[in-house]
Amino acid sequence: MSLALAVGGVATALVGGRLVLAQRSVADRSIFLLGRGLADEAALSARVGAPVGRFYGLAQRALWGILQPDLIRADVDGACAALAGELGGLFASHVVIAFVRRARGQAQAADEALARARELARPEHPFAHVLPSAAEWACEAPPVALEEVVPGVLWRVPVFYTHGLVPFHEFAYATVIRRRSGEVVLLNPVAMPEAIAAEIRAIGPVTHLVTPLKFHNLFVAEGQRLFPGARSFGVAGHRKNPPSAHLRFDGILDDRAPLFPGEIEQVAIAGHQFEETVFFHPESRTAFVHDLIFGCQPGRPGYTFWWRLYCLVFGIHDGFGVPSYHPMLWTNVPRLRASVARVLAWDADRVLCCHAPASAIEAGGREVLEGALGWVRDLGTAEHAVMVGRYFREQPGFLRDLLRYLVKQGG
Ligand SMILES: [Fe+2]
Numbered sequence: 001m002s003l004a005l006a007v008g009g010v011a012t013a014l015v016g017g018r019l020v021l022a023q024r025s026v027a028d029r030s031i032f033l034l035g036r037g038l039a040d041e042a043a044l045s046a047r048v049g050a051p052v053g054r055f056y057g058l059a060q061r062a063l064w065g066i067l068q069p070d071l072i073r074a075d076v077d078g079a080c081a082a083l084a085g086e087l088g089g090l091f092a093s094h095v096v097i098a099f100v101r102r103a104r105g106q107a108q109a110a111d112e113a114l115a116r117a118r119e120l121a122r123p124e125h126p127f128a129h130v131l132p133s134a135a136e137w138a139c140e141a142p143p144v145a146l147e148e149v150v151p152g153v154l155w156r157v158p159v160f161y162t163h164g165l166v167p168f169h170e171f172a173y174a175t176v177i178r179r180r181s182g183e184v185v186l187l188n189p190v191a192m193p194e195a196i197a198a199e200i201r202a203i204g205p206v207t208h209l210v211t212p213l214k215f216h217n218l219f220v221a222e223g224q225r226l227f228p229g230a231r232s233f234g235v236a237g238h239r240k241n242p243p244s245a246h247l248r249f250d251g252i253l254d255d256r257a258p259l260f261p262g263e264i265e266q267v268a269i270a271g272h273q274f275e276e277t278v279f280f281h282p283e284s285r286t287a288f289v290h291d292l293i294f295g296c297q298p299g300r301p302g303y304t305f306w307w308r309l310y311c312l313v314f315g316i317h318d319g320f321g322v323p324s325y326h327p328m329l330w331t332n333v334p335r336l337r338a339s340v341a342r343v344l345a346w347d348a349d350r351v352l353c354c355h356a357p358a359s360a361i362e363a364g365g366r367e368v369l370e371g372a373l374g375w376v377r378d379l380g381t382a383e384h385a386v387m388v389g390r391y392f393r394e395q396p397g398f399l400r401d402l403l404r405y406l407v408k409q410g411g
Contacts, residue, residue, distance in 0.1 A: 022382035031391050032056040032315045034322045035375040047126050050090040056324065057394050058083050059096045059313040066103045066166065071408070072401045076100060091120035092127045092312065099309060103166045129298035130312050132168075132305035139167045144192065146176070146199045149350075149358045150284045153178050155203070156358050159190035159219070160304065168306040172216075172354050174223075175288055176200055177281065179263060183207045186230065187279065187288055188216060188354055189223025197226040206230045208259065212290050213276035216354075217244035224248065233259065235268075237275040242408065253277045265346070269339045271332030278343050285349035287365055292343075293372045295320035295356040302357030320353070320361070320372040327388050328402055333381040340377045344370055 030041040032053055045052045058079045065074030080100055083093035094117035101110035114137065121128055135142075141160040148155050155176040160169040175187040184204040188211060200206060206227040211220050214237035224232055234249040253259070255268050255277075265280040269292055279288040296303060296311040297319065303311075314323035330336050344366070351365035352358060361368050392399045 018382045019386065022380060022386045025380075026383045026386050029387065030315075031327075031387055031394065032324045034315060034324055034327070035372065044126065048090065048092075050087050053394075055083070055087055055090060055092065056313065056315060058087070059092075060324070060395065061397075062096050062100055063310065063313050066100055067164065071405050072398070074397065089120065091117040091125065092130060093117075094120065095130055095132075095309065096313070099166075099168070102168070103164075105165075127312055127317055129296070129317075130305075130308045136168065136305035139169065141169050144196065146196050147358055149175075149352065150286065153284055154281070154286060154352075155200075156352065157190060157192050157196055157200075158302070159192065161191070161218070163218075166306065169304045170306050170355075171302070171304050173352070173358070174219075175352055176203060177264070178203055179260065185210060185260070185264075186223060186227065188212060188290060189227075190219045191222045192226070194226075201227075208233060210253070210259070211235075211238065211249075212253070212279070212288075213274045214238055214241050214244070215274060216290065217241070217247060220244070220247045220249075235275040235277060237273075267339055267342045269336065269343075271330055271334070271336035271339070272326075273329035273331060280343075280346045280348060282347070285347055285365075287343070287346055287348040287351045287369065289351060289369075290354040292322075293320050293353065293369070294323050295353055295360055297356075297360055300357055300360055302359075307355060320356075320368055322372060322376065324391070325398075327384060328391060328398065330384060333379060333384045337377050337379065340373050344373060344377055 028037050028039070030036050030038055033041055033044070041053060061074040061079040062076050062083070064072040065076035080097045083096055087093045094113045098110045098113035098117060101113055117131065121131055144158050144160065146155050146157055157174045157176070158171055160171045162169055172190055173188065174190040177185040177187060179185060182204045184200065184206045185208040186200070186206055189209045207230055209223045209227060209230045209232045211217065211234045214235055217238065220232065231250040232248060233251045233253055236252050238244040238247060238249060253266065253268065255266060258266050265282065266277050268277045274291055276290055276292050278292060294311050294316050296308055296316050311317065314325060315321065316323060346366065348365040348369060349363050351361035351368060353360060
């Protein structure tokens with residue numbers, strides 16, 4: 001008994017010691033601008049003219065409470081009141097409030113909040129790109145077309161869609177890959193006009209519909225309707241996740257049996273609730289990433305208001321990175337690290353991100369991925385635990401929400 005107690009005491013001391021070391025090693029890291037330091041956060045606060053950590057905390061509560069009310073019981077009104085009260089001089093606070101009001105059908109209050117945001121905004125402000133255009137505020141969807149990215153090999157189709165109560169458009173891309181055989185793979189199928197589906201069929205027979213992560217499920221059935229001869233592939237989580245459990249998949253992505261050996265490489269990102277598989281086409285040096293990283297590059301066309309605001313609120317306003325809620329969804333850091341290291345070893349030049357225009361990363365993709373994900377490859381398990389602990393301390397309700405989410409997922 002005394003030996004067991006002694007062993008337990010030593011183990012506790014070792015774990016405690018490891019956490020203390022981890023605490024020290026990540027003490028200067030931002031939990032909102034992932035991969036960056038508190039010094040970067042302070043510098044951004046100086047440029048923005050307000051404490052961005054406080055803005056992110058409140059804006060995240062407000063947005064999550066609107067976007068995922070089934071999972072996250074945020075005090076949206078309280079967050080909006082705090083944004084207006086504590087951070088009322090920051091125009092982006094009023095953009096968030098305007099978004100919330102529109103999502104709740106309070107058009108006049110939304111217009112007033114947006115007018116206040118426009119009064120306060122300056123063109124040179126680091127967040128200025130988030131303001132909606134008149135067409136975006138009117139919720140007009142841009143036209144869609146099949147876009148050729150690599151002649152004869154890669155194309156993309158955008159989809160602009162709304163979800164839940166929010167009237168503003170999210171957007172995503174499907175990627176068309178023409179294989180050496182002439183057969184066509186549709187990666188991340190989306191809804192599209194029949195005319196575009198016909199253009200894709202003219203490229204070659206569509207044999208595979210690949211939905212590369214658990215939380216993409218809206219358009220699986222539509223893809224199957226448009227391309228009935230193709231086989232559908234998803235990830236294991238699709239069969240368990242309630243919104244996708246009813247969908248038909250003919251196969252499950254598995255690195256041990258790649259779908260297109262010698263032609264398209266694939267890496268399942270392990271230890272991450274998203275269960276995303278990332279792909280790489282060596283001949284065109286193109287990597288295909290869906291939700292592993294998000295991006296926002298002001299000035300590039302194609303990012304909708306919804307997406308610019310979402311990225312801003314989750315810590316991405318000037319490039320590509322990991323949104324600030326992802327670490328909460330990491331379940332096995334050593335496995336995650338190993339997966340990310342395999343992705344970063346690819347000789348990628350172009351990176352096609354699902355929620356970013358094709359023009360976003362045209363070259364130097366490996367360096368962009370390294371900048372966004374290198375810190376994840378190098379993150380220790382204890383350091384991750386400390387960062388998540390700090391996040392929950394900032395957003396205490398999210399621990400309860402995460403547990404509820406895990407129960408709903410059955411895992
Ligand atoms: Fe996504």
